[in-house]
Amino acid sequence: MSDVMDDGLNDEGLGNIWTTLEPAMGQRRRIDARVYEWLEAHDTTLAAEWLGLFKVAPFSAAGLVAVSAVAIAFATASPLLWLARLLL
């Protein structure tokens, strides 16, 4: 459907052209950052919840990393040893 009527843009055309007023990436990033920083600084319940995602059990996080590292080592050790034996 055309965006244009005899007397100019129609309803749909105006809706389309309004999308040009959306924030650019940089503007949106600044808004996001300032909103989250404000929440963090004012320690609202919401900010606490948001931060809670990352504050929860740092030792568990460290443990998860360690377990992951061991698992990766196990998964890669056998083929690497086999390759090394082959080369030697």
Add this chain to the structure above:
Amino acid sequence: MIALQLESQLVLLFAALGRNLGGDAEPLAEDAIVRLVEQARAGDTGARQTLYVQHVDRVFRTVRGILRSDADAEDATQDAMLKVLTSLHTYTPRADARFAAWVMTIAVNTAHRRFRRRRPELTATGELPETADEDGADPAEGLDRARRRRALLIALAELSERERLIVSLRYGAELNASEIAATVGSESAAIRKILERTRTRLGARIEALLTPDGGRP
């Protein structure tokens, strides 16, 4: 200290990820939005984040139509979204108005406060968007978008403050006439009349500005 900095970086990273991983996806239906509000009130952080990304761009393009300065629109959007996120407990669902109408009422009030504090220059309408070439966008497409944006801003500057508010709520916020009427404190019939009259003027002016001679007589 390092932990705090790390947290701050993670929060920003999370925000960026939230945005890139479907944050700007298709608008949700009203019943889904109302469910998100209920979940957010119950402490569901993900629901609050989804509400944020569902409305932040819409708030920006609405207040941008009212304020005519990118910097003011950024500040007003930030203030309005903070108010929305921290006032969810005061929201009461209504049969005749969507959640977005409540968000836009907050956004408009925030924009009006800013407008009263610092009245923008009426001629400040022609700046290029700062990111015409962002995201690897086609430069020609970016230029066309900038040209259309400029035409819209010039045409908006020629409207009265009330007309600008009403068309911004219609096309920026995508509210219907009765939601706009509730937001600005007027009758639906009056809003429909203003919308029809303003749409015609605005549409014709933008068309004229987009012609090769830029609408010069």
